[in-house]
Amino acid sequence: MANESRRQQSRGAKSGRSPWREQAESYLSHHHKVARDSARRLWQSPLASMMTWTVMGVALALPVALMLLLASLEGVSAGWESSARVTAYLGDSVSIDEAQALKATVTDDSRVAEVELIDRDTALEEFRASSGLEDALDYLDENPLPHTLLVTPSESSRTADGVEMLLTVVEGLDGVERVQVDLGWLQRLNAMTDLLGRAVWALAMLLAAAVVLVIGNTVRLAIENRRDEILVAKLVGGTDAFVRRPFLYTGAWFGLGGGIVALILLQLSLWWLSGPVERLAGLYRSEFSLNGLSLDGALALIIAAMLLGWLGAWLAVKRHLDDIEPGEIAGG
Amino acid sequence: MIEFRQVTKRYGSDHTALRQVNFGLERGELVFLTGHSGAGKSTLLKLIMVMERPSAGEVIVGGQVLNTLPRRQVPYIRRHIGVVFQNHQLLFDRTVFDNVAMPLEVMGTPARDIGRRVRAALDKVGLLSKEKMNPLQLSGGEQQRVGIARAVVNKPPVLLADEPTGNLDPDLSADIMRLFAEFSQVGVTVLIASHDIALINDLGRRTLTLDHGRLTAGVGAAGSWHG
Ligand SMILES: Nc1ncnc2c1ncn2[C@@H]1O[C@H](COP(=O)(O)OP(=O)(O)OP(=O)(O)O)[C@@H](O)[C@H]1O
């Protein structure tokens, strides 16, 4: 027996002596072969593969499209933030001189870039011109409008918080009756994009899980179809890694196809929507524009898709492949 | 090469397939394993392949005690053991060549060595001219020989066969037995489970006989295994 074990060891030593370079080459060429073979199998059942790719593509395109939309919206809110202005209505009893003094005080504040004073007469003129209520206004005995200060925040204060700060400062001034800003609207948009962002991430997670499960199930079927092959491979001494490899590649190829379908879907919808979006943005004089995926983004999407496919395959393989043991083929 | 020490195998809690089996096989020995249906022949072979683990006792192959072998080591043991089954387990989605190449592929043998060794194995079983055919196009005896070529292509020190001549005619069976005898002459330990008493008696080799899981004959026939 001792002789035998020595013999076996020398067998082992013999394979170990072959240069590692050759081993590595053979390992790589095996990977290459398995990868090509897995891809070829997908091509051989084009309809089934196409369906899996499409399901995956839709599931991936949806959250990515929402993320792109959200990124565009955030761009818009950034644009509006910079044009936020605080409007301060002064009390009725404040004279034009006092208003000038107030304007000077506010201008001195470092958070303020510019202050414009609109006296009550000018305000009435403007109102008369823009409201179309000229006749009605003629019936009024006196001008109901107060003097108004239009305060533009300085560059550094053009954030939601900065504008809010400025608002409280101006509100606290003597003679200021009421202040108003489009901040409420701004905050709503901010809160909304925030909330939407979270919702999109949650959706993305759910859809990623769905993708993993779809691929897992598809790979499970592939494992069933190749049961005999797996049995024989295990019988002749194939390691778990060897037996899993083709299925992991299958998962990754499903991911690649799904990623490409997602990119195509995104590009198509972008192209389909870009006309109407431009017209709409034009109507609102907004800088809003829909941006597609950058090259980096597209690459990241494809890599993420392949990883998801690989993960799905890995779960299926973990769950179903280790169960297949060649004991059953030895028979009675 | 192969040693069983007080090996017992139970399936479930009540059924005992092997009871305290003791025997040893030397390098280059060709030994038959017989017994009635359900005697435990296949079970014994499965224990050597680590498809099953013994409930008690020790199974030793090539100096390795298999009882405690971790799962991930099992493939490496199997690479040293060639197996042939009655249902030969060829794959019909690939050529004869690719079937025979499988044991080399799982070992990561470089491609040019694969070609050389597969052809050598096919030549040995007389099927070199059919390497490009699908196993479905071959006769039963030819398929069985492809199975044998696959079992020996990586020159394992141990060859196991479970009913290798199960449904072949006597001439073919004799052919296949001759092949096994050749392997044992070059040092391969061959263990053949078979019902075919006539064939076994013809060859006059050492025979292990199982009866309801007990080894009743052939234990010490070679004499020197316990040395
Ligand atoms: N996986 C299993 N689970 C439970 N019992 C089993 C299992 N495998 C075998 N047995 C039982 O163990 C006993 C021995 O079976 P084994 O297959 O070793 O017999 P055998 O000698 O090969 O028979 P045959 O000549 O019919 O092939 C039988 O009674 C069988 O029912």
Ligand SMILES: [Mg+2]
């Ligand atoms: Mg049997």
